[in-house]
Amino acid sequence: MNPYIGHDSQIWSVEEHRLVGGKGDGMRLLEISSGTGVHLTVSLDRAADISRLRFRGINMGYFSPCGYVGPAYYDRREDHFLKSFTAGFLTTCGLESVGVPCEDGGEQVPMHGSIANVPAEYYRWEEEDGEIVVHAQMRDEVIFGRKLKLIREIRVSLTEASFTICDRIVNEGDRTEPIELLYHMNMGYPLLDEDSIVEVSSEQVRPRNAHAAEDLENWMHMEKPQAGYEERCYYHECKKEGRASICQPKLGIGLEIRFDPKKLDCFTEWKMMGVRDYVLGLECGNCYPDGRDVMRRDGRLKFLEPGKTLTYHVKVRLLEK
Template sequence: MKKKELGFVGSVEQLAYVRSSVLSDGAGRGNRIIDVNTGGGLQFTIHPDRGMDIVECSFLGINMVYRSGGGTRSRLEYQPLGTEWLRSFQGGLLTGCGMRNAGVASGECGVHGRLSNTAAEDVSVSREWEGEQYVIRIRGVLREYRMFGEDLRLVRNITCIDQSNIITIEDEVENLAGQTDYLQMLYHCNFGYPLISPAVRLEAPEHTVEARDADAAAGIAVWNQMPAPVPGAVEQCFYHDFKDTAEMTLNNSELKIKATVRCDTAELPRMVQWKLFDHGNYVMGIEPTNTRISGRENEIAKKIARAIAPGEKIKFRMQIEFASTK
């Protein structure tokens, strides 16, 4: 809305609102959540106690995301070693992976690191007029710390404008320790049914596509398509490397809805595509990242891990946009 329209409403909350609450039942009991309604057809929920992840999301009343069978989970269930991360994986629009490992388990770092199972502090919500735009901003601070070891501080800002259907995620990571560390970040965007169906196509500007392994190589000719669920199907992962604009769009011709993930390539030069069409595990992940998800120790040894010096700050920026194609 514009300021000149204020005379038509008693409160801006008629058109766009933010609402904070605490879950009272189930495995996620006690989790803080923040519901956002932009007034343009987009609704989503932020989970500050789960790494400031964005979990639930709908557009025009239609679900956009994949949710894992475990549903909403408490971070207190987190088990860090090996693949135990999967026990508390919630799915949803954005699962943060990092900060010291994103990808396969590596040494003391389990799959996808600790970020999604870290509680945010200094959480705040602001709703302000910036010129003619009514801007909603949710901020939270996340720490990965060990005495005599790592000390990484992440400040996340999630921003949207009323009547708009774009979510902007901006992270700033600072190394507060006295020694150089290695920073791995992956923004695990998990899209699901009904957006993801055989009617969806994955579209992108010209770029390179690489299969991660033999399973992915078997499906590389149809990387941009999604079959119906196949019981026992195994996941396929593809690396998408971009020169200029990193952007991928899921376009569903039946729903007449599309979802676009875009990011700045300065620090997020690559997107990993996670394609899984197993029965009950039907998901297309679009994942901006600065890694090759091959594990922290492996990437340090190959000298491809992103170093972060003491006192250095690194910024990441990405957007998720929804639109009707009717």
């Protein structure tokens, strides 16, 4: 008990809001303030992803021109995912596919899968041992097809500037399913600009295509916004340590992402220095975004047997320099 305060919300808070108007009308948002300078928004109708992240009042993530888009507007055809890609700090990609749409195993799978457009059918939050813990469950299920459940916990520390995403994927069907998962974490202005310092604990970096190869030596150097910029993607192999960070020296802030490189063995850097499309993706995952068919061909596609569970953890720590 703190004798100086009348209510816990003077120090930390969790509030549920609903959006009014536009394509996000009616969407449920959990606004969380930790009391350590971390403020994040959990989008309950979009897989309990993190749409907003601020530290000490400064924006850290990227918010796309789409803005908030409710799951009713989702279109799984080809690359129409981009019409509802809010981005935010975190968009979860998967579970049936990640990356470019393709045909694999006799199935047409959409760009980045559909889990990011699945509302939480159940959620609750509690304060537990110095953390705010958000629990949410999403089902990625179809008749005559996959029966997958994503059980998510977001643990926000009340004592340090950090939070952890703890995910369990459960196969509740009767057949072995391919599983692709990508934590599409998106850095934005003012954390991101041409002076940002980017580091990844990779032993090897390879370009996704010939265009990215032309500037491979500058994968860690950010640029000013440029009209007509073509995205560059780099694939990082992190074998001993899973860590990526970005710092903004002008503001004295940054963030660090930590993950298990044995489970999340594919790290993608998405460098997009366009006008208004100005974003850096630091994305740990169990696959690269080349399409499920390519991952199968390369022997990197993961599978989940009936009744089994896969567990993943990603920790984000906010930094002051």
